[in-house]
Amino acid sequence: MIEIEDKIVSADLLRECFACDLGQCKGICCVEGNAGAPLEAEEVDTLEEEYPNYKPCMTPAGIEAVERQGFMVVDEDGDYTTPLVDDAQCAYAYEENGVTLCAIEKAWAEGRTTFRKPVSCHLYPIRLVRFSNGTVGLNYHRWSVCAPARECGRKLGIPVYKALKEPIVRRFGEGFYRALEAAEELLKNR
Structure with missing residues (x-):
């Protein structure tokens, strides 16, 4: 998990790959x-x-x-x-x-x-969790119906968060997205 601003982000959003493949999942x-x-x-x-x-x-x-x-x-x-x-x-x-x-x-x-459309649909497979202290968590939801998207993402080398740049910026802003990019660079350099 990575803390960015007042949010807790699953590192899987930076490490795992995903790219919707409507031709396969329909x-x-x-x-x-x-x-x-x-x-x-x-x-x-x-x-x-x-x-x-x-x-x-x-x-x-x-x-x-x-x-x-x-x-x-x-x-x-x-x-x-x-x-x-x-x-x-x-x-x-x-x-x-x-x-x-x-x-x-x-x-x-x-x-x-x-x-x-509802932001949860736009953000999927990111699911938001609200903790009792007001903190928001961003988790990667792995659902079997999205297997084609995981395969497509792996082939293209697109991390989950990059595939979802537009909805992430819609919900959390440009600054938060840039922080995700910086966190990905830190993880690569470890």
């Missing part, structure tokens, strides 16, 4: 799992406010799930998560050419909304 991370994607409290209001902008990109089943369950649900741990369709696929997911994608991100790419 976006299964938006379909599989035992709960929806984690949501920040402020994202719940944004999801509701922006709903008219991304709703046209959603599936009928996703729309029904959101309108029945709400823009978020509380999971068994008491955390906010995205609602699911039939306890499987994220309500905000849709399929295109055999690949599961995010309706919110599609609306963002089309300029319909300024909200890209």
